[in-house]
Amino acid sequence: LDTGLVTGGSFIAVDWGTTNRRAYLIADGEIVGSLEDTLGILAVPSNGYPSAIAALRDALGDFPVLLAGMVGSDRGWKNAGYIECPASLRALAAGIRRVSTDIALVPGVCSIVRDRGDVMRGEEIQLLGAVAAGKTPADALLCQPGTHCKWVRMKAGAIAGFTSVMTGEMFALLRNHALIGSVMTGEVRDGDAFRQGVIRSGEQDLLAALFGVRPASILGLRHDADAAAYVSGLLIGADCRAQIGTGDKVHILATPSLGALYAAAIQEIGGETNLVDSHDAFCAGIARIWELIQ
Amino acid sequence: LDTGLVTGGSFIAVDWGTTNRRAYLIADGEIVGSLEDTLGILAVPSNGYPSAIAALRDALGDFPVLLAGMVGSDRGWKNAGYIECPASLRALAAGIRRVSTDIALVPGVCSIVRDRGDVMRGEEIQLLGAVAAGKTPADALLCQPGTHCKWVRMKAGAIAGFTSVMTGEMFALLRNHALIGSVMTGEVRDGDAFRQGVIRSGEQDLLAALFGVRPASILGLRHDADAAAYVSGLLIGADCRAQIGTGDKVHILATPSLGALYAAAIQEIGGETNLVDSHDAFCAGIARIWELIQ
Numbered sequence: 151l152d153t154g155l156v157t158g159g160s161f162i163a164v165d166w167g168t169t170n171r172r173a174y175l176i177a178d179g180e181i182v183g184s185l186e187d188t189l190g191i192l193a194v195p196s197n198g199y200p201s202a203i204a205a206l207r208d209a210l211g212d213f214p215v216l217l218a219g220m221v222g223s224d225r226g227w228k229n230a231g232y233i234e235c236p237a238s239l240r241a242l243a244a245g246i247r248r249v250s251t252d253i254a255l256v257p258g259v260c261s262i263v264r265d266r267g268d269v270m271r272g273e274e275i276q277l278l279g280a281v282a283a284g285k286t287p288a289d290a291l292l293c294q295p296g297t298h299c300k301w302v303r304m305k306a307g308a309i310a311g312f313t314s315v316m317t318g319e320m321f322a323l324l325r326n327h328a329l330i331g332s333v334m335t336g337e338v339r340d341g342d343a344f345r346q347g348v349i350r351s352g353e354q355d356l357l358a359a360l361f362g363v364r365p366a367s368i369l370g371l372r373h374d375a376d377a378a379a380y381v382s383g384l385l386i387g388a389d390c391r392a393q394i395g396t397g398d399k400v401h402i403l404a405t406p407s408l409g410a411l412y413a414a415a416i417q418e419i420g421g422e423t424n425l426v427d428s429h430d431a432f433c434a435g436i437a438r439i440w441e442l443i444q
Numbered sequence: 445l446d447t448g449l450v451t452g453g454s455f456i457a458v459d460w461g462t463t464n465r466r467a468y469l470i471a472d473g474e475i476v477g478s479l480e481d482t483l484g485i486l487a488v489p490s491n492g493y494p495s496a497i498a499a500l501r502d503a504l505g506d507f508p509v510l511l512a513g514m515v516g517s518d519r520g521w522k523n524a525g526y527i528e529c530p531a532s533l534r535a536l537a538a539g540i541r542r543v544s545t546d547i548a549l550v551p552g553v554c555s556i557v558r559d560r561g562d563v564m565r566g567e568e569i570q571l572l573g574a575v576a577a578g579k580t581p582a583d584a585l586l587c588q589p590g591t592h593c594k595w596v597r598m599k600a601g602a603i604a605g606f607t608s609v610m611t612g613e614m615f616a617l618l619r620n621h622a623l624i625g626s627v628m629t630g631e632v633r634d635g636d637a638f639r640q641g642v643i644r645s646g647e648q649d650l651l652a653a654l655f656g657v658r659p660a661s662i663l664g665l666r667h668d669a670d671a672a673a674y675v676s677g678l679l680i681g682a683d684c685r686a687q688i689g690t691g692d693k694v695h696i697l698a699t700p701s702l703g704a705l706y707a708a709a710i711q712e713i714g715g716e717t718n719l720v721d722s723h724d725a726f727c728a729g730i731a732r733i734w735e736l737i738q
Contacts, residue, residue: 260663266648266656267663298655316655319623327621329613354560355686356650357679361592361610362560369554369561385651392649 161214162206163436165272166221168192172429175210179437183210191226199227203253214252216436219272222247222255232260232269238308239278239435243442256439261311268314273300276403276428279435281307285426286401293393293400293416294428295386295408297322301393317389321382330363336375340414343376347383348390348418356388386415396420403428455508456500457730459566460515462486466723469504473731477504485520493521497547508546510734512726513566516541516549526554526563532602533572533729537736550733555605562608567594570697570722573729575601579720580695585688588697588722589680589706591616595687611683615676624657630669634708637670641677642684642712650682680709690714697722 160177169190175183185206194202203215222230230247237259245257258271273294280286281304288307294300297318303310325334338344350359363381366372372380390412394400399422402409406425413423454471463484469477479500488496497509516524524541531553539551552565567588574580575598582601588594591612597604619628632638644653657675660666666674684706688694693716696703700719707717 260659262663262665265660265665267659267665268656269659269662313652314655314659315649315652316622316624317651320651320654323617323621327617328610330610355609355682357611357614357683358607358609358686360614361608362562365554365561365563365608366559368563369556371556371559371561388649389651392652 160211161216161440162210163433163440164206164215164217164219164221165275165432165436166191166217166219166226167272168220168225172432173206173210174433174436175213176433176437176440179441181433185209191220191223194227196227214254216246216254216256216440218256218275218432218436222257223271228255230255230257232258232271233274235259235261235312236305236308236310237274237278239282239438240442241308242274242278243439246439246443254443256436259309259312263311268312270300270312270314273302274309275435275439276431277302277304277309277435278307279433279438280401280403280426280431282438283431283434285431285434286424291394291398291400292403293412294403295412296404299389313393315389315392317385321385324360324381325378328360330360330377330381333363333367333374334378334381336378338379338382338411340411341379343372343379344383344411344414345418347380347385348387348415349383350380351384351387352391352419356384359384382411383415386411387419390415390421391419394419394421397422399424401426403431454505455510455734456504457727457734458500458509458511458513458515459569459726459730460485460511460513460520461566462514462519466726467500467504468727468730469507470727470731470734473735475727479503485514485517488521490521508548510540510548510550510730512550512569512730516551517565522549524549524551526552526565529553529555529606530599530602530604531568531572533576533732534736535602536568536572537733540733540737548737550730553603553606557605562606564594564606564608567596568603569729569733570725571596571598571603571729572601573727573732574695574697574720574725576732577725577728579725579728580718584695585692586695586697587687587706587710589702590698593683607687609683609686611679615679618654618675619672622654624654624671624675627657627661627668628672628675630672632673632676632705634705635673637666637673638677638705638708639712641674641679642681642709643677644674645678645681646685646713650678653678676705677709680705681713684709684715685713688713688715691716693718695720697725 164173172186247255259274261268292302299315299317302312401424459466466480541549553568555562586596593609593611596606695718
């Protein structure tokens, strides 16, 4: 595949999201340098990408750059489009968009089933990388918690289909803007309040259970310090219950703290879990795409 | 019952909510004057109630005043407490809180079932008034759509139990603050998009269906002008499905426009509906409480 990228063993891989960015210097498949900051696409003006890339090279070295995530959307630098499911690392590599001789964007993945559509951008590298690195089976259910949690069905090592859920965004909406937000001041961690939320999510519809946070405070039925963890349990519980049944095994790609909450919820409702480090998975995936485009 | 209120055939009844207020001059059970404004409790300083009442009397006449709604909460003028379910008009009348010889507050209603609590304040007058006026049966399922939709089980003419759902507040949160809010610019009315939302609410979990609004826009699967009506259908559909089954009859107390949306959703999922004017119901209820405290 002639991509016009300078070939060689070393390159800079960037997982460039909406509010955060992680860059890795990868040499012969190994991470030899990295940086992480809050220079997501919202913080970069539309004409600011060349200088942002130059700054990355100042920090990590003057190497070719492979970009994934929201940087490849119409809100980012240039739109790299979407690969339709089933989507493999090979299909992503074949679909890269070249910006210059030594900078390229990886496309996202979309799913269209009848009138239901879904999109991801950036997560696909982690998902496919987890399989490529042998961290998850080639046929498995994967979950990437976050602002928009992804539930992904992998078949033969490719993304066969997926569903996005606004779990994390909903938590932030409620805490920052809802009437119940005023009592959602406590810490969110696994514990009795979180588990009660997970259990309640199986007993009552979500919009009613969420309203109940305020009367529970007014009537003294729950400590206000527990409200945020309880709401997190309600949302994560509702999210997991819609996707899995008893005995299902879920491979979770997440940071340790958020991964632990999902693992607790999945175990509470009878599923099994395997935690996979999402940074390692990203690097495995992007390194494989790099190999494929040489 | 000696309440200290000046007795007589005429009084001013106020349905005083968080953001709106409706006042009625009622003479011998008939509405002979009314006013409506946006002077909800959020717009009245804590020491501003005596002058607000004086202004009401300037407008409607120098009569005794009976206040219901959030004005009787700890965020309003004075806390009038709650009557526990089952709650009748007689129990509300017995629980009024006198502010002066000719001004009184009606308490709210609370429900505590094991560790689940719920509260209402103002809605109870409409609900019990609908029954007292013969607009709904003494044993029935009533629904009051709104910011916090109430589903109420009436038994022998009293409020036996109820559930509040943050349907209206969630719609506002999504439109004003969520990522999908940017496409929720169209009109909300009954039609194909609204009905599609009601149907989808039975096929997919709410947090996943809500996320789907954005990919549907990106992938061109739904006109952006239809997004707000579709989201309304999702939320109202999820709300109704959690409360009713096929063939259930729901008595809806609402303004005509919101009542029509709930009636459409309930009919779409196989229920039957009866629309009751909520203003008439309030006046019937508050007039009955007035009689009881003479």
